[in-house]
Amino acid sequence: EAQVTQNPRYLITVTGKKLTVTCSQNMNHEYMSWYRQDPGLGLRQIYYSMNVEVTDKGDVPEGYKVSRKEKRNFPLILESPSPNQTSLYFCASSPRPGSSYEQYFGPGTRLTVT
Amino acid sequence: RKEVEQDPGPFNVPEGATVAFNCTYSNSASQSFFWYRQDCRKEPKLLMSVYSSGNEDGRFTAQLNRASQYISLLIRDSKLSDSATYLCVVNPGYNFNKFYFGSGTKLNVKP
Numbered sequence: 001e002a003q004v005t006q007n008p009r010y011l012i013t014v015t016g017k018k019l020t021v022t023c024s025q026n027m028n029h030e031y032m033s034w035y036r037q038d039p040g041l042g043l044r045q046i047y048y049s050m051n052v053e054v055t056d057k058g059d060v061p062e063g064y065k066v067s068r069k070e071k072r073n074f075p076l077i078l079e080s081p082s083p084n085q086t087s088l089y090f091c092a093s094s095p096r097p098g099s100s101y102e103q104y105f106g107p108g109t110r111l112t113v114t
Numbered sequence: 115r116k117e118v119e120q121d122p123g124p125f126n127v128p129e130g131a132t133v134a135f136n137c138t139y140s141n142s143a144s145q146s147f148f149w150y151r152q153d154c155r156k157e158p159k160l161l162m163s164v165y166s167s168g169n170e171d172g173r174f175t176a177q178l179n180r181a182s183q184y185i186s187l188l189i190r191d192s193k194l195s196d197s198a199t200y201l202c203v204v205n206p207g208y209n210f211n212k213f214y215f216g217s218g219t220k221l222n223v224k225p
Binding site (some may be wrong): 031033034037040042043044045048050056058059060071088097098099100103104105106107109 | 118120125145147148155156157158160163173201205207210211212213214215216217
């Protein structure tokens with residue numbers, strides 16, 4: 001089944017404890033992206049990747065890192081999480097870079113930082 | 115000013131009703147436009163792309179008005195299963211890999 005998977009789905013952690021949220025897609029998509037969703041603000045783009053080893057900042061990259069060492073994986077790293085990073089996170093992929101393609105979303109990761 | 119703005123609703127309509135949502139965007143150079151549907155904090159799923167000439171998919175019609183910088187979504191003959199939050203998504207044009215999402219319009223279809 002073609003899909004985007006994220007792990008973990010739920011995470012409660014403490015301020016400053018490094019964490020990684022994994023994202024994997026099995027559709028051979030070139031483009032991948034991370035978003036966070038907060039009430040009243042909609043989804044905001046954190047980082048995106050056009051292909052292996054090619055990443056760029058979205059609108060809210062502060063406090064996050066990403067890497068794209070393999071085509072299928074695009075992990076999101078929070079080196080020192082803070083409470084303002086409590087949010088619902090979605091990973092998405094699409095076949096190619098470029099604005100006209102549908103994005104396929106993972107099921108989301110609900111992160112709470114205390 | 116936000117890149118993309120939507121009326122949060124909720125829009126409460128009876129089954130069978132016709133309902134329309136608008137979404138305004140701030141960047142006149144915006145290139146691509148989409149409507150996504152999101153059920154109760156689950157992942158968004160593409161409902162339809164919005165083309166310059168307007169497009170229809172069954173009960174759903176999307177329109178683009180570049181002069182006034184808004185897109186619209188019309189749902190005819192609403193079903194209970196249409197209850198969801200509808201997200202407007204815009205690519206700003208200056209970067210084809212960036213996307214701006216509206217905060218969504220909630221639709222409740224009542225029996």
